[in-house]
Amino acid sequence: MRAHLLGIEGMRVEDIHTLLTNAMTMHEVSERVIKKVPTLRGRTVINLFMEPSTRTRTSFELAGKRLSADVVNISESASSTKKGESLLDTAITLASMSPDILVVRHQASGAPHLLARYLSSTCVVNAGDGTHEHPSQALLDCLTLMRHFGEIPTGKTVAIVGDVAHSRVARSNILALSLLGNKVRLVGPPTLVPSDLAHPRCFGNRVTVHHSLGEGLKGADVVMCLRLQRERMTRFFIPSLEEYARHYGVSEKVLRIHAPEAVVLHPGPMNRGVEIDSDVADGERSLVTLQVQSGLAMRMAILVTLAAIRGAGTSESSEGGAI
Amino acid sequence: MKAVVGGYVIDPGGVGEGAFDLFIESGTVEAIAAHGTIVPSKDDEIIDASGRWVLPGLIDIHTHLREPGQEWKETIDTGSAAAVLGGFTTVCCMPNTIPRTDSAEVASYIRGKAAEAGRARVYPIGAVSIGLAGVELAPLSELTAAGCVAFSDDGEPISDSGLMRRALEWARMHDGIISCHEEDKQLSHGGAMNESPLSYRLGIPGMPRVAEDVMIARDIELARLTGGRVHLCHLSTARGVELLRRAKNDGLRVTGEVTPHHLVFTEDKVGLYDTAYKMSPPLREAEDVAALREGLADGTIDCIASDHAPHDPDSKRVEFVRATFGILGLQTTLPIILGLVREGVLTRTRAVAAMTVEAAKCFSLEKLVPGIGTLVKGSPADIAIVDPDRIWTLSSDRIASKSRNTPFLDSEMHGMAELVMVAGKVVVREGRLV
Numbered sequence A: 001m002r003a004h005l006l007g008i009e010g011m012r013v014e015d016i017h018t019l020l021t022n023a024m025t026m027h028e029v030s031e032r033v034i035k036k037v038p039t040l041r042g043r044t045v046i047n048l049f050m051e052p053s054t055r056t057r058t059s060f061e062l063a064g065k066r067l068s069a070d071v072v073n074i075s076e077s078a079s080s081t082k083k084g085e086s087l088l089d090t091a092i093t094l095a096s097m098s099p100d101i102l103v104v105r106h107q108a109s110g111a112p113h114l115l116a117r118y119l120s121s122t123c124v125v126n127a128g129d130g131t132h133e134h135p136s137q138a139l140l141d142c143l144t145l146m147r148h149f150g151e152i153p154t155g156k157t158v159a160i161v162g163d164v165a166h167s168r169v170a171r172s173n174i175l176a177l178s179l180l181g182n183k184v185r186l187v188g189p190p191t192l193v194p195s196d197l198a199h200p201r202c203f204g205n206r207v208t209v210h211h212s213l214g215e216g217l218k219g220a221d222v223v224m225c226l227r228l229q230r231e232r233m234t235r236f237f238i239p240s241l242e243e244y245a246r247h248y249g250v251s252e253k254v255l256r257i258h259a260p261e262a263v264v265l266h267p268g269p270m271n272r273g274v275e276i277d278s279d280v281a282d283g284e285r286s287l288v289t290l291q292v293q294s295g296l297a298m299r300m301a302i303l304v305t306l307a308a309i310r311g312a313g314t315s316e317s318s319e320g321g322a323i
Numbered sequence B: 001m002k003a004v005v006g007g008y009v010i011d012p013g014g015v016g017e018g019a020f021d022l023f024i025e026s027g028t029v030e031a032i033a034a035h036g037t038i039v040p041s042k043d044d045e046i047i048d049a050s051g052r053w054v055l056p057g058l059i060d061i062h063t064h065l066r067e068p069g070q071e072w073k074e075t076i077d078t079g080s081a082a083a084v085l086g087g088f089t090t091v092c093c094m095p096n097t098i099p100r101t102d103s104a105e106v107a108s109y110i111r112g113k114a115a116e117a118g119r120a121r122v123y124p125i126g127a128v129s130i131g132l133a134g135v136e137l138a139p140l141s142e143l144t145a146a147g148c149v150a151f152s153d154d155g156e157p158i159s160d161s162g163l164m165r166r167a168l169e170w171a172r173m174h175d176g177i178i179s180c181h182e183e184d185k186q187l188s189h190g191g192a193m194n195e196s197p198l199s200y201r202l203g204i205p206g207m208p209r210v211a212e213d214v215m216i217a218r219d220i221e222l223a224r225l226t227g228g229r230v231h232l233c234h235l236s237t238a239r240g241v242e243l244l245r246r247a248k249n250d251g252l253r254v255t256g257e258v259t260p261h262h263l264v265f266t267e268d269k270v271g272l273y274d275t276a277y278k279m280s281p282p283l284r285e286a287e288d289v290a291a292l293r294e295g296l297a298d299g300t301i302d303c304i305a306s307d308h309a310p311h312d313p314d315s316k317r318v319e320f321v322r323a324t325f326g327i328l329g330l331q332t333t334l335p336i337i338l339g340l341v342r343e344g345v346l347t348r349t350r351a352v353a354a355m356t357v358e359a360a361k362c363f364s365l366e367k368l369v370p371g372i373g374t375l376v377k378g379s380p381a382d383i384a385i386v387d388p389d390r391i392w393t394l395s396s397d398r399i400a401s402k403s404r405n406t407p408f409l410d411s412e413m414h415g416m417a418e419l420v421m422v423a424g425k426v427v428v429r430e431g432r433l434v
Ligand SMILES: [Zn+2]
Pocket: B154, B155, B181, B233, B234, B280, B281
């Protein structure tokens, strides 16, 4: 039997609720003096990170260790793919050592799906695939909002501002937040927020696209700023960071006018003065620190939940399905 | 003398349809007559075609045989075996070999290998630019003399409009055809599937339809300017069909083809990153499929071409964006198209015409082989005897190609070329290679 966390796509509301509930329990563990529990003793987690990442890798590593799992980290520079080995061969080699969970970060959209298709007995967790999904980030963002609002976020208006077209964080959040019954507004220039994103075949009918920052932010409960990557200039998506910031930089001033009540999320690392101003990032409405704490709890919850399904060992879960 | 008797002949470019018997002598059709009107002599080899369709051998003007250079994917021998098993007696192979078919040597090499294989007729398509690099014009006259039937830079679309113009002008001297894979690589930059709400959801860089359409529009205008002949490869967009329709209305010398897969699949097949459905041009959306079907049925699109593109498993068992483009086509084209006939999308006459005589006309093959694609007296005895209802499974052992990159692997196929002959020589019998 197997279960994977490949994306928010395919998950049910109940799955998200279970993970959020489990994460709240995990959060309590992190507040104890002794932060380690024996839940995953004897289990092995491999972190296969084919793309540089500090935050997510550290978070998964620490999550595994706090659960007493054996954790192995394999990074791009250490892996054989540098020597020309294919991703699938690398993963098959790792899987032959019988890890319970393989956490994968890869620059190609769908890479974890490829592994899930060919690995017969390992749970695959998507820790970010290309410009597709980053489910643990969306789940930790939901957890952050849950802790802030005191309940699972629903009925809220969430504005996601920035390079949605290339953002896996945005995709997973759009899916998770709309699944939970929130309205999602995507805000940015037509080059980075194409109108196809609002097509029902893309993310369903709870999503709208706005090219004006003020219109997109108006009355929002939550504003999520996305990191803008400098490379976007090379394929003409933006003329310059300055020109982008002038139109879409989220500042305290803009928020006071359009969304005075909004809290602000950012998946990090931040480009201060580009997509977000320091007065917002460090201000009262910022939930950035809470996001980092939630990250650890949520990743512990993911590992525990997957290990439990795998440990149950009897019922057959659906191919490539979510948790 | 061979006699094919009792079958139902479908010969849109020749005798039409009906119960005809065919008599073959020295590789050509000696006589075709209403069933029973000519009695075979006792020395004749009788081929009983009763209950079967008797078609002119199918003609594929867009095939990748990979030889020379990528013989682990396909060779002229294995590719022509796949061809005849699929009912194709003539294939034209694209020049993206290694080295490219940009010299008489490579063209002659291909023809030599084809003669050695001794199955289908194989005609090389020459390069438009040296090395398909889009910088210098290939020796179009030399390539014509060496037996190339058209010119194409297929997978490396000609981005330099000036080069395209001059190629059309030079090719005019030989009444040559430039066969174009229409894609503006700046617009499809890094793309791996159709640009659409689905590609945005999957996070796969998109290849927008407009990347194809702008190049079609450009080449139609260049055909207008030069009077040259443009053939549009594997049309995939509704807009492209409309542009071709207008070009034909304007009397321009522009023709077009469509692949079986673009007629039956939409981008939804990509599912969760299934590389079996990664092709170029990409699978598009339902409205495009509808327009392609309509365009093929009404003759706007001249013919069907397989775009047979063999690839080894390693090049498909990778991340979607890294996987190679293309699928096998030679052994699946006929069953897929027969499916469209059963669905009522195409009449059987139109379907057969689009796989035979109309394909030949796109490349003027009748100038090389008079009567090719038809079954009149004097035509080459290139014949496919087809059971349109025979159900079989495309199992790995039935695939003659060296590669297995087809989404139809182990699927049920409906319709089979049971007996195939090329120039009167039987190369397939009972659906197996002779
Ligand atoms: Zn092509």
